[in-house]
Amino acid sequence: MASKFHLKKAKDGQFHFNLLAGNGEIILTSEMYKAKDSALNGIESVKKNSAREGAFEIKTSSNDKHYFVLKATNGQVVGQSQMYTTAASCKNGVESVQKNAPGAVLNDES
Template sequence: MSGKFHLKKGNNGQFHFNLLASNGQVILSSEQYKAHASAINGIDSVRKNASREGAFEIRESSSGKPYFVLKATNGQVIGQSQMYASLSSAEKGCESVRNHAPGASLLDESTAATT
């Protein structure tokens, strides 16, 4: 499966990325980063941690909807999913990140370069 990291620079000057599944759907979103290099490091961390046992944590929002976070080995959250209608859908979302992130390409629209 071929996923894609989509890196953008926001109006506030900060960088953020989304991981897109092969169908173009967003399956993981990052926090905002002040530096481009930090966002690239975040992408590398998602690639490395997506296949690590115990890296995903399914949580429940205040409205009762499940979502998941991906954590680095130090416990820091490096990405978050959308809200899902069911626990099984959130689990499938985790699996989609596991399948897409390690080999995902990078579309860097923050500097107009593609790798």
């Protein structure tokens, strides 16, 4: 199965997307967007920035779990990962986004 961006419309009318790896696992989640076009721009930003050096920032939460954010060139966060128990597994998540995002197809469920 190929990697995919799943674009969805929330109950409040806003849009968001998830990037799924080939195995169906969610590897990146977006913020909420008021307009569908903005969410589509967010997907393009993930595709473009996932290959950019320095675009990922690995962080540690207050409960010592690890996660990463993907930032656009303007510093805005365009996606965030799930929580990982180890820094190594978090790094693997970054690598998965770098590998899967550029060629991911859009599955519009909005």
